[in-house]
Amino acid sequence: MRLTIRAIGFTVTLLWIITLTLPVSVALSLLKLAEGKNLGIQEPMFTFTNGNLSLTMPLYINNTGFYDISEANVQVKICKANIVLAEVSETLPDIPAGQMVEANCSFTASLEEIFQKDRTLLTEDADLNVNASLHFRVAHLMAFNIASVSATQWGAPFHNLTVYGETYNETSHVLSFYVSFNNHASFFVDGPLAVSIINLDNEIVGASSLNLNVQPGEAFLELVEVAVNPQKMTSSVFIRLSFANLEILGRLVQP
Amino acid sequence: MNELQHGFNRRRFALRVARAFLITAGYAVFWLIVWFLTSMFLARFPNFNRLFSVLAGGLLFFTFAMTLTEGTIYKHILAMVRAFFLIVYLTYATNGGTLTINLENLTFTVEFVPLLALMVVINLLEVARGLLQAIDFAAKSPKDEVTQNLEIQGAV
Numbered sequence: 001m002r003l004t005i006r007a008i009g010f011t012v013t014l015l016w017i018i019t020l021t022l023p024v025s026v027a028l029s030l031l032k033l034a035e036g037k038n039l040g041i042q043e044p045m046f047t048f049t050n051g052n053l054s055l056t057m058p059l060y061i062n063n064t065g066f067y068d069i070s071e072a073n074v075q076v077k078i079c080k081a082n083i084v085l086a087e088v089s090e091t092l093p094d095i096p097a098g099q100m101v102e103a104n105c106s107f108t109a110s111l112e113e114i115f116q117k118d119r120t121l122l123t124e125d126a127d128l129n130v131n132a133s134l135h136f137r138v139a140h141l142m143a144f145n146i147a148s149v150s151a152t153q154w155g156a157p158f159h160n161l162t163v164y165g166e167t168y169n170e171t172s173h174v175l176s177f178y179v180s181f182n183n184h185a186s187f188f189v190d191g192p193l194a195v196s197i198i199n200l201d202n203e204i205v206g207a208s209s210l211n212l213n214v215q216p217g218e219a220f221l222e223l224v225e226v227a228v229n230p231q232k233m234t235s236s237v238f239i240r241l242s243f244a245n246l247e248i249l250g251r252l253v254q255p
Numbered sequence: 256m257n258e259l260q261h262g263f264n265r266r267r268f269a270l271r272v273a274r275a276f277l278i279t280a281g282y283a284v285f286w287l288i289v290w291f292l293t294s295m296f297l298a299r300f301p302n303f304n305r306l307f308s309v310l311a312g313g314l315l316f317f318t319f320a321m322t323l324t325e326g327t328i329y330k331h332i333l334a335m336v337r338a339f340f341l342i343v344y345l346t347y348a349t350n351g352g353t354l355t356i357n358l359e360n361l362t363f364t365v366e367f368v369p370l371l372a373l374m375v376v377i378n379l380l381e382v383a384r385g386l387l388q389a390i391d392f393a394a395k396s397p398k399d400e401v402t403q404n405l406e407i408q409g410a411v
Contacts, residue, residue, distance in 0.1 A: 001390070005384055005388055008380055008383060008384040009384060011380060012384065015373065018373075023370070142366070142370065143366040144363075144364070144365055145364040145365075145366070147363075147364070
């Protein structure tokens with residue numbers, strides 16, 4: 001029995017040494033990783049294509065620590081008040097100890113989905129909360145999670161969208177009006193802006209399209225001329241503007 | 256003769272208490288140093304001071320009680336109770352192996368459930384060891400003890 005007791009005592013001592021040494025060595029490993037230029041993020045690139053907003057962020061991690069880094073995951077949640085507008089996450093590759101890994105951290109969010117949750121984002125600037133979190137596991141034993149909450153200003157791509165100066169030419173049956181807005185967003189507004197004229201019976205009496213290519217911070221002003229069906233024309237009509245299948249303006253006018 | 260034995264026992268007990276007190280005081284100094292060192296880094300953890308004082312106080316109590324009851328079966332029972340205390344304490348203090356610190360806009364979370372599981376296993380091993388030691392102690396006859404003492408003194 002004494003031998004068993006001694007063996008258990010020896011095992012307990014050994015396990016305590018391992019248990020207490022591990023967190024210290026993991027902390028040292030992380031400190032080694034944090035020092036110098038072992039971790040780098042290159043300039044993020046915003047692109048806006050097919051109604052999808054993409055953020056690409058090339059990064060490199062040189063794992064100079066003692067342990068492998070696994071389950072690395074970056075998650076970004078964008079909220080306005082209590083509404084979650086977008087939630088994106090990206091899993092990074094495992095980084096074995098002593099190796100350098102280059103990765104591309106890219107997030108794609110559908111603007112259509114975002115604007116469906118809050119349509120005012122298209123035409124009104126807003127204060128948004130960005131919850132970003134980084135999760136990773138060291139030595140397959142200890143997991144770390146760093147989460148930050150920051151406020152950011154959302155610039156509306158169609159800020160101050162206005163339709164004015166409507167005139168109806170009864171000879172040529174053309175309804176003309178001006179469309180103006182300011183692109184407060186940080187991305188290009190690029191794509192077709194669909195214009196529909198709808199009569200009081202809810203029938204489309206005319207349609208047109210504008211090709212937009214508005215740079216960030218730039219103002220847009222253009223005269224739109226839409227040929228309408230004179231037989232279906234009513235005293236008042238709705239002018240509906242849509243971008244990427246999203247209605248951004250509906251206004252009743254009396255030309 | 257009886258009075259002499261009583262006086263002798265009282266003296267032995269007083270010496271035992273003094274020894275236990277001195278050892279506990281030594282450990283108290285050790286825990287004080289540990290507190291000074293750890294509070295520099297871990298003071299931001301919620302309830303750090305309260306949790307640390309519970310741990311230090313609990314372990315100092317066990318040190319005192321175990322030193323006082325040395326040579327009796329109670330020492331082994333106390334070792335088992337201490338192991339259970341550590342299991343409960345570690346699970347409660349570490350919130351089941353997940354610690355969170357809030358720094359203004361930043362929340363830092365460390366999750367070490369496997370490590371906590373290892374600590375629980377270690378303490379369960381301590382319980383097993385205490386139990387075996389208690390059985391071993393109870394199984395010893397006074398004759399064995401005399402033989403063992405003589406073996407230690409090199410008489411046999």
